[in-house]
Amino acid sequence: MPKLTPHLRYLAHAQQQTLWLENVSIQQLASQVATPFYCYSKAALLNNIQDCKAAFEPNKIHIHYAMKANSNLSLLRIVAEQGLGVDIVSIGEMRRALSAGFRAQDIVFSGVGKTSAELTAAVLAGVGQFNLESKEELAVLISITDKYQQQVSALIRVNPEVIVDTHKNITTGAKGNKFGVNFNAVLPMLETAQHSAFLKINGLAMHIGSQIHTTAPYLDAIAKIKILIDKLNARGYPLTQLDLGGGFGVHYQNHPQVTSNTECSVPPHLAFNDFANAITSALPDWQGRISVEPGRSLMANIGVMVSEITYVKESQPTSFIVLDAAMNDLMRPALYQATHALIPVQLHSQTEVPSTTQLTNYDVVGPICESTDTFSKSTPLPSNVTAGDLMCFLYTGAYCAVMSNSYNSRPIAAEVLVDDAQAHMIRQAISQDELMEFERHSALNLR
Template sequence: MTTLLTEQIYYDNNQLQIEACSISSIAEQIPTPFYCYSKARLLTNITHCKEAFENYGIDIHYAMKANSNLHILRLMNQQGLGVDMVSAGEMRRAEAAGIPANRMIFSGVGKSETELRQAIETGICQFNVESAEELALLASLMNEYTRPVNIALRVNPNVAVDTHKHITTGTKGNKFGIEATQTLSLFRQYADHPLLNMNGLAMHIGSQICDTAPYHQAISRLLELVNILEAEGMKVSSLDLGGGFGIDYGDGQKLSFEAVAKTIAEATTDFNGKVVIEPGRSLIADAGVLVSRVNYVKQAEPRSFLILDAAMNDLMRPALYQAIHPLVAANTTDYDSNAQSSELKSSELKSSELNSSELKRSELMNVDVVGPVCESTDTFARDYPVSSRTKAGDLMVFLCTGAYCSVMSSGYNSRDIIPEVMISNDEIQIIRQRITQDDLMKFEV
């Protein structure tokens, strides 16, 4: 059994709360669907991460692709974190959030010449280079500049991880990184370049990893390369070990900051240089929820459909890689007057203990949870248990949607791009306004 509710997202008198605000009261002010974040939960996660890694002198760079809202980036900056970026757009956002260039790392397998130039001119602290072709382009561009840049070659360590095939990044056949033998060759080739400081190795083996063993194996392979290079007189002064630390989506599987920090520290005991990690999901995911309203409970065979006003354009992860986000009711008063919330179970989630008392099985119905978009893939969950009293107009809440959710939003089916809201105690702040079709059509004149 695993609890997904926290001190910041919890039930009180049958009402789901984010800090001091009930979801129902927020929805009275902001039309559904919308994303909603707990500032306190985000800060708690950052604090736990810093306590785990900074004790070992490990630098933390937030992986912006998880959630690049400016308000969230400013909080990361205020907490002293650097950022890991994968586009010029993310670099622009980092600058707008006040993050200094010396705390920016630029990753990504397909950086354009324009993006490379912008990063050089910004003065970022490190390029994570992913191919011989990218390194050659950087070298040619440096003929126009006088200030050197720091280079870490991203190694593909060919380490298998137990995660979805669409979020593995460190095995043979993935587009990311450079094979070990080629890494050595490139390091040697550019070691004496006057403006390319070849001083680092990087890796990222995947996302939603819940076991430390793959990290230990991959780090060992990086250190083998370090030993070879240093034996030849070349100095490796930086190891970027990526992120991908798994969180609990309801099955009890996760990887704690403390566990992975200890693994990294033990594996790099003999490494004399800077060690960097790039967490994203593990900092922000459980600080966010997606609030939606039931449009219809459509009677059908073999199961009824719970049709929400949120759709795949708002929450892409289920369609993209069959992710499951636990779904709970914002108000359980009509379901069970004695329960503060309900325990939901499904074949996908094994068991998710979301409260202290569960609805009786006779009070549950299994439904397919879907949205209104005209695609069969607009499905959030199949054969999912909800209260048999669920009806049109009820508020439903997807948990753990702070990462890789709002950033994937689109206007597909000419739907609005939904707002984002930050909650701080009893304060409600819209941190991204709804982007309407009128807004979008202005660009089509």
């Protein structure tokens, strides 16, 4: 089984083994940063980016990072420095992208509900590509480009109505999803845009969902889009751009084997090369521009979330491990029924690996007053874990810290970036005192 990352491993120290990310001890980090907190490996991120570029760039496929996966400014700067573009879904993300060093012309603005104010700001900033989701959005964008006499390039996002094997909450290209337009709506939108002096529709976009572990639905969707493009070309609308979205799947291992002096392992996921080869094989004669928008597949395995055990609560039929982390810190289990692998930061032996007889099944939960505040059930963990032990959730680089909130009036967790033997705070924890500053009572002038 391949390694989770070459940057996460146990090292023997003082009659036990402790978890290290690159050359930083997680235990030492936890002595300086209050748990729970997120921690990312810069080297792992750089490796993922290089793998992605090596797969797509030789095939002349452009890469735009889907920053909704993780929009921390320090991580965005790393991505921008590597020459990737960026895919955004709000004007707040545009501000972050520009602040991190992405060029406006390398920004793709996606999203089904862009407001007039957001579209105006993006037009004036010089955003390079707008993915249109409706004829209504097209009309608003045309009026804005007319008002400011700004040239804009746009693509129409189509809904190819393909079935993908993923969680129902993260499908985006099936019939009935709110995203994109059906194929019959494309020609009328092209006809409308033809009368605009400043807006040009150059191609089609799609995004069929997230956590896709096979190339089959991409091939299905591309085949449908090719037929549509041929029809539009015959009608006098030659299109030169295809935006194929992202959604490349990541395997979140439920219960990793905790091993001695080795890296933590997860099942292999489909490589970037598999998707790149599938795209090029499906479009052998395409002469225009192709782009993709990976997010999770660049970020998920670079991060861990560190938490401390508050109680080991004896119960029947299964005892509970109650952590100081909760669903407000890590939403994916409650929202998508996702399970993140959980491992101890310390193994209380220098040489022995916990055997199956040394493991106990626990339900792992947080302190929030919701039954949904459950990270996993019947999770095999070392029988000797106890209150005060540090635990580590794996694969938390994507859709984790970025979705955190302050439910139950809890603080928002810090984020740390590890670079070899150095650690940098890249987001301070946000306390309730700081959050309450936004709740000052003041009268509004309604005159």
